Amino acid sequence: MGELITIKDLKVHYPIRSGFFNRVTDYVYAVDGVDFVIEKGKTYGLVGESGSGKSTTGKAIVGLEKVTSGQIIYEGHDITKSSTRKSIGYNKEVQMIFQDAMSSLNPKKRVVDIIAEPIRNFERLSDQEEKRKVQEMLDIVGMPNDALYKYPHEFSGGQRQRIGVARAVATNPKLIVADEPVSALDLSVQAQVLNFMKHIQEQFGLSYLFISHDLGVVKHMCDNLAIMHKGRFVEIGSREDIYNNPQHIYTKRLLSAIPKIDVDNREAHKESRRAVEREFQTLQKEYYDNNGRVYDLKQLTASHQAALLHLESEGI
Numbered sequence: 676m677g678e679l680i681t682i683k684d685l686k687v688h689y690p691i692r693s694g695f696f697n698r699v700t701d702y703v704y705a706v707d708g709v710d711f712v713i714e715k716g717k718t719y720g721l722v723g724e725s726g727s728g729k730s731t732t733g734k735a736i737v738g739l740e741k742v743t744s745g746q747i748i749y750e751g752h753d754i755t756k757s758s759t760r761k762s763i764g765y766n767k768e769v770q771m772i773f774q775d776a777m778s779s780l781n782p783k784k785r786v787v788d789i790i791a792e793p794i795r796n797f798e799r800l801s802d803q804e805e806k807r808k809v810q811e812m813l814d815i816v817g818m819p820n821d822a823l824y825k826y827p828h829e830f831s832g833g834q835r836q837r838i839g840v841a842r843a844v845a846t847n848p849k850l851i852v853a854d855e856p857v858s859a860l861d862l863s864v865q866a867q868v869l870n871f872m873k874h875i876q877e878q879f880g881l882s883y884l885f886i887s888h889d890l891g892v893v894k895h896m897c898d899n900l901a902i903m904h905k906g907r908f909v910e911i912g913s914r915e916d917i918y919n920n921p922q923h924i925y926t927k928r929l930l931s932a933i934p935k936i937d938v939d940n941r942e943a944h945k946e947s948r949r950a951v952e953r954e955f956q957t958l959q960k961e962y963y964d965n966n967g968r969v970y971d972l973k974q975l976t977a978s979h980q981a982a983l984l985h986l987e988s989e990g991i
């Protein structure tokens with residue numbers, strides 16, 4: 676299928692200002708040198724705990740956050756400059772879905788205007804054409820037609836998230852950055868939203884960057900994943916690599932945090948969770964340098980890389 680977007684040594688550092696003169700005294704290294712490729716029609720998972728830099732990475736890719744250094748190559752163009760994004764129509768082709776649909780959808784606007792807004796930025800449609808287009812989008816996400824003239828507060832969380840998806844796909848984008856799109860939803864509703872996101876992907880040949888703090892949620896969505904910690908990647912690989920052969924302790928820790936329904940093995944699961952936690956506490960040196968920084972990624976196989984100090988003992 677080929678690559679859609681390539682992220683090279685991306686850094687986003689936020690200045691910290693303090694003191695009487697409000698000078699920049701330090702930086703938050705929110706994203707500190709990450710490399711990855713999102714392929715056409717595929718889903719790339721970006722997983723890590725709170726504050727690891729996931730949203731900042733996503734926002735940098737859609738152009739909502741200023742990049743400190745590095746490149747984001749989309750169809751041969753480095754889109755880190757807003758002038759380039761404009762000239763190649765990037766803002767139409769790359770959209771974002773936010774975690775909290777309640778605060779990302781304008782409460783004073785009706786659904787028809789919310790979904791039509793991104794279309795209006797790029798196309799001139801008559802009122803009739805626009806209405807038809809919005810109805811088509813609502814159909815795709817399984818919302819009734821009478822939703823058109825309602826306001827966001829008149830819907831449930833799952834329905835609002837569908838409206839967010841409809842809005843994101845309205846411009847017929849090639850990439851959607853979905854930042855924790857189902858985290859605020861009940862498990863059953865999560866599954867519904869994930870299902871139609873997959874459905875839409877097949878229908879339109881979309882790529883997703885799917886951001887989550889939960890490896891359980893993204894398991895069936897992602898073709899490839901990056902595990903992020905402290906602004907860096909600790910491990911990247913195919914779904915197989917990450918779920919069946921994790922190498923970094925941080926990845927193992929996230930995996931052991933996935934709730935298990937299996938009642939029979941609950942004790943065994945608890946014990947393995949404790950073992951992972953012990954390893955995480957005692958073997959810091961193996962996984963983090965003296966400054967607590969993640970090591971550079973080492974290539975393990977063609978698809979699999981992990982931030983390990985030594986390769987020998989890994990038994991791959």
Ligand SMILES: Nc1ncnc2c1ncn2[C@@H]1O[C@H](COP(=O)(O)OP(=O)(O)OP(=O)(O)O)[C@@H](O)[C@H]1O
Nearest residue numbers: 689703705723724725726727728729730731732888
């Ligand atoms: N505008 C900002 N100014 C300064 N620091 C920021 C800003 N936005 C984020 N940060 C910091 O950058 C780091 C990464 O934040 P980010 O929102 O990318 O994390 P995240 O992985 O998305 O976390 P969460 O799972 O909680 O959404 C955090 O330490 C955060 O406090």
Ligand SMILES: [Mg+2]
Nearest residue numbers: 729730731854
């Ligand atoms: Mg976030």
